Amino acid sequence: MNKALNRAIVATGLILAATAAQADTADKRIALSNNYAGNSWRQAMLKSWDTVTKQAVADKVVAAADPFTTAENQVTEQAAQIQNMILEGYDAIVINAASPDALNGAVKQACDAGITVVSFDGIVTEPCAWRIAVDFKQMGKDEVLYLKDKLPSGGNLLEIRGLAGVFVDDEISKGIHEGVTENPQFKIVGSVHGDWAQDVAQKAVAGILPSLPADIVGVVTQGGDGYGAAQAFKAANRPTPVIIMGNRQDELAWWKEQKDATKYETMSVSIAPGVSTLAFWVAQQILDGKEVQKDLVVPFLRIDQDTLEKSLETTEKGGVANTEYSLEDAQKVIAGK
Template identity: 85%
Template sequence: MKHFVVMTGLTVLLTSTALAETSAKRIALSNNYAGNSWRQAMLQSWETITKPAVEAGIVAAADAFTTAENQATEQAAQIQNMILEGYDAIVVNAASPTALNGAVKEACDAGITVVSFDGIVTEPCAWRIAVDFKQMGKDQLTYLAEKLPEGGKLLEIRGLAGVFVDDEISAGIHEGVAENPQFEIVGSVHGDWAQDVAQKAVAGILPSLPEDIVGVVTQGGDGYGAAQAFAAAGREMPLIIMGNRQDELAWWKEQKDANGYETMSVSIAPGVSTLAFWVAQQILDGQDVPKELVVPFLRIDQDGLEASLETTPAGGVANVEYSLEDAQAVIAAAK
């Protein structure tokens, strides 16, 4: 897959054309949830990239706000406050693809640019940046079919209920099962993309599941918790798809060294928030930006495990952050 290079030098940023057009512009991040390592990394990436941009005068502000609960009504109120505060652009990681549309439309009607990413919105006036989450789900079954051609019983761990990302990944997993009918999903729980939640949920359902679970399909942030639950129950360890979290990669490395355990890991990079920032800046700069932008997901295979683990901080997530030039390349590719 393509890897994007992080450009941190302010000289690189300042040599790009027409940046003075956005020097007085203020951008806000509306985030619906921060209760797992991916979201924490996403917010840290935003700070890492936007702080130098503000200091360099590329934009006047790039403030981040997170709601206390994953509630669309609370996030809608947050967006309405941002409208009153007079932000020029709002970057949104949404609690719902549809429930925020009214607030998003209010922002657009007020002349505010709205860019949604990860958890996108369907309101036509907004821009959308997403990976093909459905394909991410299907790819898990493609991998399982290669490693376990005889198939078998699967446990599905889903993310946050009602969120676009959860629905899309799950739909892709089920499409993958339909295309590989040697597999059967015999249980499903919500892990909320958090290893502690996933561990409790898997521990709760395991007694009702058959002994011969061959694989666990996941959404990210849940693989290590699933492994802990299987180990605590004394169950044979299935092939668990991982989600690029450091604890997952470290556990995988231990198992690989001990017994040759094989799997793969896939997730959207938390640094997609930085791509959304630069896309908003480019729109404010008057650039022609397509409403739909797609970025690749970040996949780690067996032979790339050690290198990825080495560069992933403890408690963090394998990540890619985006420069202005990366954003311009993504925009150009979409045209």
């Protein structure tokens, strides 16, 4: 009886300890403010958020983790959305921002109301907020460095940019142009916006191809645009250049087909959509009283020739190669590990 009683006491103590550990955030409500959902990366990002946060709510880690997406990629609409979240009394707002600075007024209002603000992917510059990002500029530069090794003689490049006016688009493009400046054997002969969407990119590339030189050796991209670019080159009956991919399933599947048929070589790089789940856990940890530095950097997710098949196997049709983060992952990032 004594042993049984002891076991019961220990078990009760463990339950109470677990409850106490969760008590600081069990009644907290977190909102996601997202400015855009019009491509597969954003859809995967929202799906990851839903998967991880629903479990966190079920486990009583937080009381709510509600996602909201604006109808248009407009700063004014997202600012109004954030102001509504302030009025709703959320304890933290996780934000993928339409602009790094134009939302700072609304973000400051949230901070002044005692709300924790964590930005990711599209980060904000307001000092009171936290930021989680990859080095997007380096990501763009790495595309050119890859082409430098593969095509040492250089040549003409086509640049496909993302969504105009968004921080991520600007930073990746800066990195690409910096890489070309340092490697003048390459020349960017055309640039279009593909909005990180296959169909938009295909139309944009098809529209500019007739005005470009015949000898395009490479296409530098931002994600969601590689497959569309390939289809545009095919429709124009032009040779397929080295197209940098962006981890979308349609891009990876096309790449594998070309690799099997002609030994086609390229690389693929993007930020994992599951970074939204890292931002959620960082917000939860801040609400739990943890000390977290304002700027956190996570590596981008790169796929090379020898990891293509494995990555494709784990990427669902219509989706994006992804990593979802756990509380333990977030704690490691916070600790700089």
